[in-house]
Structure formats: C-alpha cells, structure tokens
Amino acid sequence: MTIEVPASRPASLPKPPGDAAQCDTLAEVLSTAAARYEEFGEEATRLRDLRNTWWGVAYDAYVAASRKAAPEHSAMAGTVRRVGRAVTSYADTLRDLTGTHDTLVERKAGLDERRTTLIADIEAAAEATPEMIAALQQRATDLGADYGVLVADHDTLQRRVGENEDLLRQAFEAADTLTEGLSGDGGIGETARTAMQEPGAPGSGATPAQVREWWEQLSDAEREAVIAAYPGIIGSADGLPAATRDQANRVLLDDDLARLRAKEEDGTLSTAERRVLANAEAARKALTKADGYVDPTDGERPGGTLWLYDPAAFGGDGRVAVGVGDLDTATDVSVQVPGIMTEMSGVGGNTDEAIRLYESARYNGDGSSVATLFWLGYDTPESPLDPATYTPDRAADGGQRLADAVEGLRASRSDDPAHLTVIGHSYGSTATSYAATDHDLAADDVVLIGSPGAGPADTAADFSVGADHVYDGRNSRDFVTLFGDEGAYHNPGGLGVDPSSEDFGAQRFEAESVDRSSVVNTDDHSRYYDHDSESLYNLGKIVDGHGDEVNAAAHSYDPWYWGSVDPEWSREPTTDVPGRSDTRADDVP
Known part of the structure; x- marks a missing residue:
C-alpha cells in the first residue's frame, strides 16, 4: 500500500512589503505639514484687518488675497491630515498583517517538521501492520488538510495586504490634485465614502444595534477604509466593537499629538x-x-x-x-x-x-x-x-x-x-x-x-x-x-x-x-x-x-x-x- 505524503505548501511565505515605523514617520511629517497649513490660514485671517495702518488699492488687493488664501490653506490642512491618518491606519494594519505572517511562518515550520517525521516513520515501517498503515495514512490525510488551511490563510493574508495597499493608494489619489486638496473630502477614498453611505452607518441617526449590523456586513477592506477616513465618527460610534473604536481613536490621538506639538514648537498654539x-x-x-x-x-x-x-x-x-x-x-x-x-x-x-x-x-x-x-x-x-x-x-x-x-x-x-x-x-x-x-x-x-x-x-x-x-x-x-x-x-x-x-x-x-x-x-x-x-x-x-x-x-x-x-x-x-x-x-x- 502506498501512502501519499502531501507536499509542503505554500512554496513560500513572502513578508508583507513596507516598514510600519517608516510609515509612522511619514504620518508625523504629514501632520506637521497640516499644522503649517493651519498656521498660515490662521495668520492670514488674523492679519486681514489692517485698516488702521494701511489703506488704498494695494490694501484692498491684500484683503482679497487673504480672504482666498486663508480658507484654502485651512482646507488643505484638512486634506493633509486625512492623508496622514490614512498612513497611520495603513501602518497599524501593516503591523497586524506582519504579525499574522510571522504566525503563518511558525505554523508552516511546524507542519514541515510533522511532514519530515511522517516520512521517516513511513520509511521505518518495513513490516507495518494494517493498523499501523491506517494510522500513517490518517496522519498524511490530516497533514494535507492542515496544509490546505495554511494555504487558505496565506491567501487571505495576501488579499488583505493587497487591500491595505489599495486603500492607501486611494487616499493618495483622492488628494493628488489642487481641486481635491481644497475639497471637504480630499484624501478620502471611494471605498470609505461608499461604505459610509450604506444604511446603518454611524452619524446617520442609526441606533447602536443598526450600527453593529452595518459594521458586520462590511468587508475587512471597508472597515479599514472607514477607520482611516472617518476616525472621529468611528471612534465614538456606539454599537461598534471596542477594538474598532480603539483603533480609530488611536489614529486621532497620534494625529493630534503630532500636529499640535508642531504648532507648539512654532509658538502658534x-x-x-x-x-x-x-x-x-x-x-x-x-x-x-x-x-x-x-x-x-x-x-x-x-x-x-x-x-x-x-x-x-x-x-x-x-x-x-x-x-x-x-x-x-x-x-x-x-x-x-x-x-x-x-x-x-x-x-x-x-x-x-x-x-x-x-x-x-x-x-x-x-x-x-x-x-x-x-x-x-x-x-x-x-x-x-x-x-x-x-x-x-x-x-x-x-x-x-x-x-x-x-x-x-x-x-x-x-x-x-x-x-x-x-x-x-x-x-x-x-x-x-x-x-x-x-x-x-x-x-x-x-x-x-x-x-x-x-x-x-x-x-x-x-x-x-x-x-x-x-x-x-x-x-x-x-x-x-x-x-x-x-x-x-x-x-x-x-x-x-x-x-x-x-x-x-x-x-x-x-x-x-x-x-x-x-x-x-x-x-x-x-x-x-x-x-x-x-x-x-x-x-x-x-x-x-x-x-x-x-x-x-x-x-x-x-x-x-x-x-x-x-x-x-x-x-x-x-x-x-x-x-x-x-x-x-x-x-x-
């Protein structure tokens, strides 16, 4: 009787690309940049009225320019903050995915060790009884099933890695033109906007039970998207899991600390x-x-x-x-x-x-x-x-x-x-x-x-x-x-x-x-x-x-x-x- 030993699968377990720490640095840079835009807008507003010391055609032109520049810079600050939050959320998810990858690597090492031991036991069973053969066959079957689960989990990991990359791409592309940068939702990708339009979304007047139902129907990618794009809403939405609110609120916290510390250093707080x-x-x-x-x-x-x-x-x-x-x-x-x-x-x-x-x-x-x-x-x-x-x-x-x-x-x-x-x-x-x-x-x-x-x-x-x-x-x-x-x-x-x-x-x-x-x-x-x-x-x-x-x-x-x-x-x-x-x-x- 021939016992089919399953092949080691998957052939490789590539680590998710990217460096979460480098992304954190980028998010902090973006929050600091948002602070600079805020500062300009605030100063332009504060210095708009100089009628007691300046008048004439040049002053009128200055007032007209500041009236346009102040809100534009404030709007750009909001867009840059949203992109920075998207980077923070991407980094947090990348850490989770990297942890999942490390767990899969450990599981595969354990399965490969079981496979090596099984092959050695088969080779040593020259005069095996029917009962021994049946036991070896069952071990091979179980090993094949466990490899199959590992492959499925790895496929899920790869899908989530791709989705995480795509969500950050959406955030960047939603802020790569001046028109988008000056809009009220610059930096918010299509996945997030669409999800927040579904029935039961927080902020729509839905009950906590309805908010929970809305959350449960979202895909992993949609969940990550709304956390990154709308952390203020998600972080205080009754009915959502505590872990979800925590993730959103930490995004807000990181953004506040980076932005306000930058303004403190500039003396504009x-x-x-x-x-x-x-x-x-x-x-x-x-x-x-x-x-x-x-x-x-x-x-x-x-x-x-x-x-x-x-x-x-x-x-x-x-x-x-x-x-x-x-x-x-x-x-x-x-x-x-x-x-x-x-x-x-x-x-x-x-x-x-x-x-x-x-x-x-x-x-x-x-x-x-x-x-x-x-x-x-x-x-x-x-x-x-x-x-x-x-x-x-x-x-x-x-x-x-x-x-x-x-x-x-x-x-x-x-x-x-x-x-x-x-x-x-x-x-x-x-x-x-x-x-x-x-x-x-x-x-x-x-x-x-x-x-x-x-x-x-x-x-x-x-x-x-x-x-x-x-x-x-x-x-x-x-x-x-x-x-x-x-x-x-x-x-x-x-x-x-x-x-x-x-x-x-x-x-x-x-x-x-x-x-x-x-x-x-x-x-x-x-x-x-x-x-x-x-x-x-x-x-x-x-x-x-x-x-x-x-x-x-x-x-x-x-x-x-x-x-x-x-x-x-x-x-x-x-x-x-x-x-x-x-x-x-x-x-x-």
Whole structure:
C-alpha cells in the first residue's frame, strides 16, 4: 500500500512589503505639514484687518488675497491630515498583517517538521501492520488538510495586504490634485465614502444595534477604509466593537499629538489648542499605562482600550474613556463614572483606579475574564464652589449620556452579553442614578459610592436593575455623603436620597478606610479605590458577579428623636480582606 505524503505548501511565505515605523514617520511629517497649513490660514485671517495702518488699492488687493488664501490653506490642512491618518491606519494594519505572517511562518515550520517525521516513520515501517498503515495514512490525510488551511490563510493574508495597499493608494489619489486638496473630502477614498453611505452607518441617526449590523456586513477592506477616513465618527460610534473604536481613536490621538506639538514648537498654539494638547498627552500616558499593565494573577497583559477620545469637548475639559482588559470578550465588564472636578487632564489617576478595580475582581473573583472602563462622557461640575455641584442638571444630562454609552456596549456584544456593572462615584453616582431611573440603564448591577444623593430615585426599587442589584458604599467620614436626604433632613440642592439609608433599601457594603479621620472630611471621599481596602474588595466581588458575597454593612438611619446615625462610625476598619495584592497600579510605567 502506498501512502501519499502531501507536499509542503505554500512554496513560500513572502513578508508583507513596507516598514510600519517608516510609515509612522511619514504620518508625523504629514501632520506637521497640516499644522503649517493651519498656521498660515490662521495668520492670514488674523492679519486681514489692517485698516488702521494701511489703506488704498494695494490694501484692498491684500484683503482679497487673504480672504482666498486663508480658507484654502485651512482646507488643505484638512486634506493633509486625512492623508496622514490614512498612513497611520495603513501602518497599524501593516503591523497586524506582519504579525499574522510571522504566525503563518511558525505554523508552516511546524507542519514541515510533522511532514519530515511522517516520512521517516513511513520509511521505518518495513513490516507495518494494517493498523499501523491506517494510522500513517490518517496522519498524511490530516497533514494535507492542515496544509490546505495554511494555504487558505496565506491567501487571505495576501488579499488583505493587497487591500491595505489599495486603500492607501486611494487616499493618495483622492488628494493628488489642487481641486481635491481644497475639497471637504480630499484624501478620502471611494471605498470609505461608499461604505459610509450604506444604511446603518454611524452619524446617520442609526441606533447602536443598526450600527453593529452595518459594521458586520462590511468587508475587512471597508472597515479599514472607514477607520482611516472617518476616525472621529468611528471612534465614538456606539454599537461598534471596542477594538474598532480603539483603533480609530488611536489614529486621532497620534494625529493630534503630532500636529499640535508642531504648532507648539512654532509658538502658534492657541489657548484652546494648548488644553487639547494637554488632554491628548494625558490620554497617551494613561493608555501607555493601561497597555503596559501586567495582570499579577497570570502574568499576561490584558491590554488597554481608548474607547472614547474627544479632547476639545466641554470647552476643553474633554471626554475620554480608557479601558483595561478586552471589552469585546470579557465575561465581567464594569464602567466607572466619576464626579466633580474630573477632567480629561487627570485621566491617568482614573486609569490607576480602573487597574485597581480590574485587579480586585481578578484576585477575589472566580477566574472569569474581566474588563474595566473609566468613562468620562459628561460635563462634570468644576469645583465645590460651582453651583452645578448642588443641582441635578448635569447629573441628569450625564445619566442620559451614560445610558447611551452602556447601550452601545451592549449592542456591540448582543450575541455574547457580559455581566455588566456600573459604578458611580460622588456626583457620578447621581448621574448613574438618573441613568438607572429615567433611562432604563442596561446594567446588571449598579453601585453608588461616596454618593451625595440618588437623584430621582426614592428607593433602590426605582432602578432598572431592581433593588437586589443596587449596592452602596459609604465611608462614614465622607463629607460628601452628608448631602443626601435622609429622614426629616432634606438638602436644598436636591441631589436626592442618601443611598446608604435604611429607607432607600440598597445593599450596603463595608467601605471604611484604615486611614480615615476621626472627623468628617473630604479626604475619605477619595479612598474608595484604595489598595487593600474594604471598598475595593467589595467592588471587585460585585464586578465579578458575586455581589451576594460582599461584606454587608448596616444602613444609616434617621430616628425621630435624633439626627442621622451611621452604625459604621464606630466599627474598626480593616485591610484584612481575602485576595490582598502587593502590586500597585501607580507603579506601572
């Protein structure tokens, strides 16, 4: 009996052409060039009115020329930026394709080794039994099938390499004439424009579920095209996979950093642009921290995600969301909503908290995968002196935005839903309460910590998740928690009921700090995510889906004969909780 040994296939595995690092350099050069065009346009506009020092025919000609030159240079800046983003996207895809190529090379080496071993075994089987021959034949059949899969995967790689090249060609050709350069969509290729005209495209008024359906019907090339051409739309589109939003937002971030740093070097950075640059630099540092974090339970890097990036929003305060872990696949996902004075420039510290929460859920959990997301998507009050701090308007707006964001997360994983927990801290807890009461927040569990009031909810039963899935953590020394209504006491600001109270009916857990003061203060308001703390331990349990295992605390109450009483005031706090970690998120570079 003859055993046919399959030939080694494919004959060669050529590496994708191009150097991603060189492309990054080109993208930076293009962003710098865009900055130069911007500068000219801005200066031409600024210097247009010289009537106090110059007049006459020559001045009139100058004004006419500047009126034409300023918008033309601004338009050219936009085109050059779009081409630069296309180069950045090309480089990112090239890295992915190169990684795929390296994996194929390893697979082929393994298959070739199996082939060599099979040939040697056949040659050594001079007096093989029928059973041995059948086994050798099966090995040959399996090897042939695996070579076939390798060939198919290699063909796919080659197709994607060609598509990536073609998309960059389209971007260049869409900006190679003056007319195109001065147009509003110069540098945007036909593939991207066509895809964004399909039903369900983001920006068309489509729901998150419709956006997800639109994305799923796109080819790989169409997806890469719209990310490169419309990163601002794709990066904030609810319903798209987190990895897709991350890719688009990183393109935006790279562009902002290169362009604004170039203007800073030239001394032409405006006050508004300076804030945007500071926000972009803060986002880069936070993302680097999230990318570099190592899970101490398994030694792996869960990876970071730039889920939201809008550094100019809210007058320069910015909108941003940074995740730790795979938001597209994790079994347990959390969203952390901050309170007053939180701005994008401080996202590094908030990312530390997301890392600590991730770590707590992993250390004290059941081994399931986890992803934590810090979300700053609403306009927080600016300070304790800001009147908005004591009124619910921004919390109500934040609640709507939060509900929309969570709906987007849900829609992006409609066929693989995660256990999802939303944690609102301080004024963010009031915003979370509005989301869960007025906007049917699509969470499984809701946690309020350091809350000044539960907004429109009279009791935990008013929340969309049901009373059994509403949790509250209150440090008895936390000054901010005194603003919640309780019993006969009503705060004139109107932020709502104290969620730690007996009347509200949430599941209260221990959240005291061993470093707490002997009196009510503001420092204890910022200790809910501290390492080895009661609060962080219990938060990790809830995020992991085991809220029934939190260390319960007695509710506060307001007897008719006395003021508000918090039983936690006299309990001695402890750090003696299971799953203590020696890793400090603050130490991650």
